[in-house]
Amino acid sequence: MEYIKHLKKLGETLFELLSEALGLQPDHLNSIGCSKGCSIVAHYYPPCPQPELTLGVRKHADAGILTVLLQNDIGGLQVLHDDQWFDVHPIRGGLVINIGDLLQVLSNDKFKSVKHRAIASHVGPRISVPCFFSGHASLLDKPFGPIKNLLSEANPPRYKEFLLKEYLAKFFSSSLDDNKLPLDDYKQ
Numbered sequence: 001m002e003y004i005k006h007l008k009k010l011g012e013t014l015f016e017l018l019s020e021a022l023g024l025q026p027d028h029l030n031s032i033g034c035s036k037g038c039s040i041v042a043h044y045y046p047p048c049p050q051p052e053l054t055l056g057v058r059k060h061a062d063a064g065i066l067t068v069l070l071q072n073d074i075g076g077l078q079v080l081h082d083d084q085w086f087d088v089h090p091i092r093g094g095l096v097i098n099i100g101d102l103l104q105v106l107s108n109d110k111f112k113s114v115k116h117r118a119i120a121s122h123v124g125p126r127i128s129v130p131c132f133f134s135g136h137a138s139l140l141d142k143p144f145g146p147i148k149n150l151l152s153e154a155n156p157p158r159y160k161e162f163l164l165k166e167y168l169a170k171f172f173s174s175s176l177d178d179n180k181l182p183l184d185d186y187k188q
């Protein structure tokens with residue numbers, strides 16, 4: 001599909017920029033497989049007669065590395081900042097880029113994953129199409145943790161190394177209980 005081809009190119013460019021922002025060589029994040037493993041999901045939120053009683057998608061941060069989200073013009077996506085929810089107003093032709101938990105780990109907390117949710121609405125349908133970059137499949141079996149070039153005595157690792165397949169299993173079995181996040185087990 002044409003859109004996927006463009007997404008892959010966009011992903012590579014974003015990871016180049018993010019590498020530079022971390023003070024790394026521009027190809028660093030691409031070279032460790034960050035722009036691979038891209039999966040696309042389509043959400044369809046029908047109009048809701050009682051939106052105050054429910055949510056479209058509950059509060060969460062994306063489990064992967066980076067998310068590129070396309071949405072139609074209905075709106076409903078909100079991000080949490082300083083304990084307040086802010087609407088992410090749709091911009092025609094615009095894409096929303098979200099940092100995921102795994103980029104938070106790779107960057108040793110320099111980049112923070114963003115908590116977000118989708119609220120329900122009387123109007124609709126709302127359609128959103130996130131593309132999740134979760135990394136090359138070969139990353140699944142190797143120890144995963146903050147990028148070593150970023151670490152120093154002044155910037156010690158904030159996470160111990162873990163296996164991605166264990167982390168992903170934890171993420172997908174996590175409950176609605178917000179008090180414990182899948183990454184908490186690896187913080188140090």
Ligand SMILES: O=C(O)CCC(=O)C(=O)O
Pocket residue numbers: 041043057062069071076077116117118128130
């Ligand atoms: O529908 C949206 O805008 C958000 C969907 C989402 O957060 C997700 O699929 O992870």
Ligand SMILES: [Fe+2]
Pocket residue numbers: 060061062116
């Ligand atoms: Fe999400």
